[in-house]
Structure formats: structure tokens, C-alpha cells
Amino acid sequence: MNAKSITTIFMLSAMMVSQSEAQKLFTQKFKSAQEMHAAFKYAPNKKIISGHRGTIEEGMPENSIPAFEAVLRHTPAIFEIDPRLTKDSIPVMVHDVDLERTTNGHGKVADYTWKELQKLRLKDHHGNVTNYRINSLDEVIRWAKGKTILNLDKKDLPLEMTAAIIKKHNAYNWVWVTVHNVEQAKFYLTQHPDQYMSMHIKDQAGLDSFDSSGLPYNRMIVYIGPEIKASNQKMYDFFHARGVMCMISSAPTYDKLETKSQRAAKYQEVFESGASILESDLPIEVSQAVK
Structure with a gap:
């Protein structure tokens, strides 16, 4: 196997990717935050799959441990x-403000206690009620240790609470935070210098703002948008030169194409165009398309 072929594998050799015989999961384990940072440094031809809310495949409910495990039985993923x-201020894994779409409950998440929510069951992508229950964030963080990377999107948790939870678990080598602006990035790095981030930078103004902030480039990946377009190349060139990987999310775009072959062609094109990370509602399908 030549050097180019090796780099097309999911991670560099610094990332410990194994298949657990006990759970039959493709897992990633980092001994330190620094080892994780090094593993996510840009290199040509690197291809990383990110499950958007886990997956909606195989009848799995989004944002659940069973969904994460379903993906990891097929491929390494974040x-x-x-x-x-x-x-009662317990962080739980529900995307929407309301419960109807993803559970058999009704009303707002914020109107129920954690104990009450545990009585509900999750729905799959087609609205069918499953046997799976809502997971708390603490449960997911404990489960993910030594298995994968979690990227916490920003919903209604205060930044201070999110930082405190990561600190409680000392999870700097497997839990990231999504940040939408320089102020949020500065906050997390003042809380802990090893905090890794998924930074939203979608245009020149956002790029200029971050570049002038003086913040480090070796603590982040960059989400640049949901589609392939010519203007992305300038972003790729800028960030790749600084060792930063760029991510495209196909969840609102190419995942919605009608046929599997159409979707596969776009997934391949995302990586060929310069992205290193593809976020998708269909990560198992992505893994099959880009093998």
C-alpha cells in the first residue's frame, strides 16, 4: 500500500481505530487531548464521516446511543x-424544542423533568415508536469515551453549563463544542486551552473575523456550509495551509436526493472537491459510497 492509499483511510495512524470483538464496533480512542488534536490535523485525501444526530438509518431514532452504535458497526465515525x-436542568438528547417529532410525548422538552421524560419512547425517522428511550448527555458522554468523538451542537444549554459538563468528565479528548462566532470560541478556550471546536465559518467575513482574533487554528475543524460550490476552494486553500480540516453537511442538501446512486455521487464529490469531513443523516450509506 502506497502513502496516498494510506491517507485515504478514515484517520491517520495516530488515531487508534479498532474493531471491538465484544461490541463489534469500530472505535477511536485517544490517550490525550493532544493526540486527538494531532489526529484531526488536515492531510490530503483524509476522509472522515460525521453522523448528523447519529443516523436515521436502520430504523434508529436520532440522537440516541443505539443509533451511534448502529453506525459504528459499519464504519468509524464521529x-x-x-x-x-x-x-429540572438536565441536558438530554432531543433536537427539537418540542417532543412530538422524535418521541411519543407532547409539548416542550423544557416542561418535563428528566424522570418524566424517561417514561417516553423515541420515534424513528418515519414516525414509528421504538423501544428506545431518551438518553441524557451524561449517559452519552460516558458511553462515547474510548469509542468516538462527540460534537455538541448549541441548543439551549448555557455555554457555562456545557463547559462544566465537559470539565466534569475531563472529556477534552473526545468531546467537541460547536461554536458560531469568535466570542463563543474565546469563551471555551478560556475555560480550557485543550477544548476542541467545530467552528462555523461560511464566508469571507467570518474568516476575517476569526483570523484577526488571534485564536489558534489547531483547536478546530471548520464547517463551511451544506453544498459544493466554487467559492469553497478559497476556504479550503486558506484552512488547509493552516492544518485545518473543513466539513460539509449534506443533511439539508444531498441526503435528500431521490436515489442512492445520486447521493453516492455527491458524497464522493464532496471529498473530491476538498472537504475532509462529510456530515450526513445517512453515515452508513456514506461509508459505502466512499470506500
Whole structure:
């Protein structure tokens, strides 16, 4: 196997990717935050799959441990997830403000206690009620240790609470935070210098703002948008020169194409165009398309 072929594998050799015989999961384990930072440094031809809310495939409910495990039985992956607060301020894994779409409950997440929410069951992508229950953020963080990377999206958790939870678990080598501006990035790095981030920078103004902030480039990946377009090349060139990987999310775009072959062609094109990370509602399908 030549050097170019090796780099097309999911991670560099610094990332410990194994298949657990006990759970039959493709897992990633980092001994330190520094080892994780090094593994996510840009290199040509690197291809990383991110499960958007886990997956909606195989009848799995989004934002659930069973969904994450379903993906890891097929491929190494990282996961973007959505913590939201209950009435008694427990972060739980529900994307929407309301419960109807993803559970057999009704009303707002914030109107229920954690104990009450545990009585509900999750729905799959087609609205069918499953046997799976809502997971708390603490449960997911404990589960993910030594298995994968979690990227916490920003819902209604205060930044201070999110930082405190990561600190409680000392999870700097497997939990990231999504940040939408320089102020949020500065906050997290003042809380802990090893905090890794998924930074939203979608245009020149956002790029200029970050570049002038003096913040480090070796603590982040960059989400640049949901589609392939010519203007992305300038972003790729800028960030790749600084060792930063760029991510495209196909969840609102190419995942919605009608046929599997159409979707596969776009998934391949995303990587060929310069992205290193593809976030998708269909990560198992992506893994099959880009093998």
C-alpha cells in the first residue's frame, strides 16, 4: 500500500481505530487531548464521516446511543449531537424544542423533568415508536469515551453549563463544542486551552473575523456550509495551509436526493472537491459510497 492509499483511510495512524470483538464496533480512542488534536490535523485525501444526530438509518431514532452504535458497526465515525435542557436542568438528547417529532410525548422538552421524560419512547425517522428511550448527555458522554468523538451542537444549554459538563468528565479528548462566532470560541478556550471546536465559518467575513482574533487554528475543524460550490476552494486553500480540516453537511442538501446512486455521487464529490469531513443523516450509506 502506497502513502496516498494510506491517507485515504478514515484517520491517520495516530488515531487508534479498532474493531471491538465484544461490541463489534469500530472505535477511536485517544490517550490525550493532544493526540486527538494531532489526529484531526488536515492531510490530503483524509476522509472522515460525521453522523448528523447519529443516523436515521436502520430504523434508529436520532440522537440516541443505539443509533451511534448502529453506525459504528459499519464504519468509524464521529457524531454531531443535540443536548437540550429539561425542566429540572438536565441536558438530554432531543433536537427539537418540542417532543412530538422524535418521541411519543407532547409539548416542550423544557416542561418535563428528566424522570418524566424517561417514561417516553423515541420515534424513528418515519414516525414509528421504538423501544428506545431518551438518553441524557451524561449517559452519552460516558458511553462515547474510548469509542468516538462527540460534537455538541448549541441548543439551549448555557455555554457555562456545557463547559462544566465537559470539565466534569475531563472529556477534552473526545468531546467537541460547536461554536458560531469568535466570542463563543474565546469563551471555551478560556475555560480550557485543550477544548476542541467545530467552528462555523461560511464566508469571507467570518474568516476575517476569526483570523484577526488571534485564536489558534489547531483547536478546530471548520464547517463551511451544506453544498459544493466554487467559492469553497478559497476556504479550503486558506484552512488547509493552516492544518485545518473543513466539513460539509449534506443533511439539508444531498441526503435528500431521490436515489442512492445520486447521493453516492455527491458524497464522493464532496471529498473530491476538498472537504475532509462529510456530515450526513445517512453515515452508513456514506461509508459505502466512499470506500
